[in-house]
Structure formats: C-alpha cells, structure tokens
Amino acid sequence: MNETTRQMYIKMGIDEKILNLSDTILDRLKERFEKIDEITQYNQLKVLGAMQDNKVSDVHFLATTGYGYNDLGRDTLEEVYAAIFHTQAALVRPQIMCGTHALNIALSGNLRPGDELLSPVGKPYDSLEEVIGIRPSRGSLAEYGVTYRQVDLLDDGSFDYDGIKEAINERTKLITIQRSKGYATRPTLSVNQIGELISFCKSVKPDVICMVDNCYGEFVETIEPCDVGADMCVGSLIKNPGGGLAPVGGYIAGTTECIENCAARLSCPGLGAEVGATLGLNQQFFQGLFMAPQIVNGALKGAIFAANLYEELGYSCFPDKDVTRHDIIQAITLGSSDAVISFCKGIQAAAPVDSHVAPEPWAMPGYNSDVIMAAGAFIQGSSIELSADAPICEPYTVYFQGGLTFNHSHFGILKSATNLLNDGIISL
Numbered sequence: 349m350n351e352t353t354r355q356m357y358i359k360m361g362i363d364e365k366i367l368n369l370s371d372t373i374l375d376r377l378k379e380r381f382e383k384i385d386e387i388t389q390y391n392q393l394k395v396l397g398a399m400q401d402n403k404v405s406d407v408h409f410l411a412t413t414g415y416g417y418n419d420l421g422r423d424t425l426e427e428v429y430a431a432i433f434h435t436q437a438a439l440v441r442p443q444i445m446c447g448t449h450a451l452n453i454a455l456s457g458n459l460r461p462g463d464e465l466l467s468p469v470g471k472p473y474d475s476l477e478e479v480i481g482i483r484p485s486r487g488s489l490a491e492y493g494v495t496y497r498q499v500d501l502l503d504d505g506s507f508d509y510d511g512i513k514e515a516i517n518e519r520t521k522l523i524t525i526q527r528s529k530g531y532a533t534r535p536t537l538s539v540n541q542i543g544e545l546i547s548f549c550k551s552v553k554p555d556v557i558c559m560v561d562n563c564y565g566e567f568v569e570t571i572e573p574c575d576v577g578a579d580m581c582v583g584s585l586i587k588n589p590g591g592g593l594a595p596v597g598g599y600i601a602g603t604t605e606c607i608e609n610c611a612a613r614l615s616c617p618g619l620g621a622e623v624g625a626t627l628g629l630n631q632q633f634f635q636g637l638f639m640a641p642q643i644v645n646g647a648l649k650g651a652i653f654a655a656n657l658y659e660e661l662g663y664s665c666f667p668d669k670d671v672t673r674h675d676i677i678q679a680i681t682l683g684s685s686d687a688v689i690s691f692c693k694g695i696q697a698a699a700p701v702d703s704h705v706a707p708e709p710w711a712m713p714g715y716n717s718d719v720i721m722a723a724g725a726f727i728q729g730s731s732i733e734l735s736a737d738a739p740i741c742e743p744y745t746v747y748f749q750g751g752l753t754f755n756h757s758h759f760g761i762l763k764s765a766t767n768l769l770n771d772g773i774i775s776l
C-alpha cells in the first residue's frame with residue numbers, strides 16, 4: 349500500500365507491525381484471491397441472467413400492502429430465486445423472520461405426525477435444537493409427534509454410510525443436511541459432498557425429502573445444493589443472498605410440492621403463497637441479490653485473510669489458512685476468555701455503526717452458554733456484515749464472518765489483532 353493509505357491505517361488505530369504482516373500476507377494471497385474472483389464472475393452472470401430471463405422491471409419494486417394479492421414483484425423475485433437455484437419454485441418473503449424460522453417452515457411444513465427426521469451430519473445448528481425438540485421446547489416438532497434421529501460424522505469428518513443406511517427406516521420422511529459447520533468444529537461440506545450424500549440417501553429410500561440448510565453457503569461455489577439433488581435449500585436474507593441490502597427475510601427454494609407445503613405453513617392452509625404484502629421491500633431484495641456474489645467475494649477473502657494472519661500469530665484456525673472454502677465462516681481458537689473478548693471488542697471498534705460501544709458476554713436465548721457478539725451492522729444481527737461471535741466456553745473459539753467489502757473485513761481483522769496486542773495478549 350502507498351504511504352498515504354498506510355498513514356491512514358495508523359491514524360485509524362492499526363499497529364505498524366501488524367500492518368507489515370498484513371502486507372506480506374496479502375502478497376502471498378494474490379493468486380488465491382484471483383480464483384475467488386473467477387467464481388464471483390460466474391455467479392454474477394448467473395444472477396444477472398436470471399433477472400433478465402424473468403424480465404425484472406421497475407414495476408416490480410412497487411409496494412403492496414394488506415393481503416398483498418397479485419404482488420408482481422414478490423412473484424417475480426421468487427421466480428428469479430428458483431432460476432438461480434435451478435428449482436421448480438421458491439418462497440422468498442419478508443415474513444420469514446430469520447434463518448431458523450425458514451428452517452422451521454421447511455421442516456414443519458413437510459413433516460407430519462409419525463414421520464421421522466434424520467440428520468446424517470451430526471448435531472444441527474444450536475437454534476434448531478428447540479425447533480426439533482432435541483432440547484424440549486414449546487411447539488417443537490417432537491410435541492407434534494415427529495421423531496428425530498442423528499448419525500454423527502466419522503472421526504475423519506466423512507459420512508458414516510453404514511450408520512446412515514441403518515438409520516433410514518419406513519418413517520424417515522426428511523433428511524436435513526447442514527452445509528456450513530455453524531458453531532461445530534467439523535468441516536463445512538462442499539456442494540459435491542452434499543451431492544454424494546443425497547445420492548446415497550436416495551439410493552436407500554428414493555422418495556425421502558433431502559433438505560439443505562444453506563446458511564452462509566450461497567455463492568461460495570458455482571453450484572448450489574439443488575444442483576446436486578437437494579429437494580429444498582433454505583437460508584437467511586440477512587446472510588449471503590440478501591447482499592447486505594435486504595433488511596429482513598428468508599428463502600426456501602425447491603420442488604413445487606415442497607414449496608407449496610412450506611407456503612401453507614408460513615401463511616396458512618388454503619392461502620399458501622398467494623398472500624403476503626412486501627411493503628416496498630422488493631427493490632432491496634432484488635438489488636441485494638444482484639450484489640450478493642460480490643459481497644460474498646469480499647467476505648470470503650476476509651475469512652481467508654483472517655486465517656492467514658491469525659495462524660501467523662500462532663493461533664489455530666478452522667478452516668486452516670490453505671484449505672478451499674465452502675462457506676464464509678472463519679473460526680479462530682484464541683484459548684482464553686480474555687482473548688475472545690479482546691478480539692470481539694476490536695471487531696466492534698472497526699464497525700461503521702456503534703463503533704463506540706463495547707460488546708459484553710450475555711445469556712442469549714437459544715444458546716447453551718454466555719455468548720459475546722460484535723456487530724456494528726446497518727441491519728440488526730446481519731452476519732454478512734462484519735461480525736464476530738463466541739460462546740464463552742472451552743476452547744474459546746471465536747467465529748468471524750462477513751464484511752460488506754473486503755477492505756472493511758481486512759480493516760476489522762487488523763483492528764482485532766491490534767487490540768490483542770494492546771491488551772498484552774500477543775506480542776510481536
């Protein structure tokens with residue numbers, strides 16, 4: 349970087365030694381970043397093509413209210429999602445409150461009393477434990493007589509095919525596959541790995557519904573789970589596909605049968621997908637989706653840069669600095685509660701919003717231990733924006749993700765490292 353920019357970083361509180369380390373790492377990552385740019389190039393055209401084929405027009409940005417009958421923008425947006433994910437249908441709505449809600453709709457919309465749900469990739473994301481009833485909770489699937497079975501991954505992270513075959517029975521109706529590792533320490537699955545798993549499950553039981561929790565995975569690769577046989581994929585619009593512009597919402601893309609079941613659950617039987625006012629949000633949904641491949645590009649580069657810097661500082665990173673990425677999450681094991689808190693305070697201090705406040709650990713609903721969250725985001729809780737969170741427990745791992753631009757993500761990581769240095773947790 350040139351001297352003027354360097355002085356700016358120093359003025360914004362970045363330590364000079366950390367800045368030097370950053371320069372070396374960025375040099376080393378040039379080729380790696382070019383490969384990510386190629387994926388983005390492809391995905392940008394995929395999104396653009398879907399918008400052109402569906403004749404997206406400014407009439408689609410008009411607001412509907414009340415019942416939202418004949419909301420052309422909403423219907424077209426859903427067709428665009430279906431085109432991108434190569435599915436028959438999609439449900440993309442501001443009435444879907446978050447990723448957990450989207451997953452709950454997909455599960456409870458497609459499961460009936462007496463059915464069994466199977467996770468062949470180990471324990472699902474924390475907030476799904478109460479949806480399923482792994483931890484007893486009001487209104488869980490368990491309360492409606494849907495049972496749950498789980499097959500853990502083998503020690504080397506591969507699928508336990510024998511165990512899965514044994515677990516699938518006449519009641520197994522739906523198989524849930526989480527693409528991203530979330531808060532677990534297993535590897536994130538590639539879309540091709542998901543495809544192999546789906547083929548296997550369908551060879552055991554052809555009519556089983558395969559659903560993929562696609563959170564944090566969208567646009568990281570050039571293919572998506574429904575390209576390799578998933579019947580549904582599900583995600584949050586305040587993560588990747590909202591491109592930082594969607595202020596709320598979730599999506600489910602899949603077969604007509606599955607999506608109609610979801611719509612009947614989201615609204616109610618008989619009304620399905622035909623109601624649901626969009627209140628003027630369509631333009632942000634379209635534009636966010638249009639931006640999403642480039643936003644994911646920045647977040648991915650940020651994650652890779654973080655792994656490279658923190659490994660250099662002696663911490664173990666997961667995924668490690670060299671491994672190919674299948675989601676945008678970077679886990680860094682910092683080993684102490686002080687280090688985790690210092691890291692998160694650094695990320696917060698780098699934010700465009702609320703940079704002047706300091707995050708503290710708290711007992712967040714849905715989680716087992718206290719959690720600290722750094723998020724100075726334009727959209728509350730948006731984790732496609734620069735954010736970090738960590739459960740305050742062994743092994744003191746922080747999960748870092750997002751950044752609407754690589755420059756911001758990079759700055760946040762430098763700020764976190766400078767904070768660790770200033771707090772005397774690392775030395776250089």
Ligand SMILES: *Cc1c(COP(=O)(O)O)cnc(C)c1O
Binds near residue numbers: 449473475
């Ligand atoms: C974020 C996430 C969810 C839940 O989404 P929320 O919007 O936080 O409710 C579910 N699964 C995975 C893998 C996630 O990353």
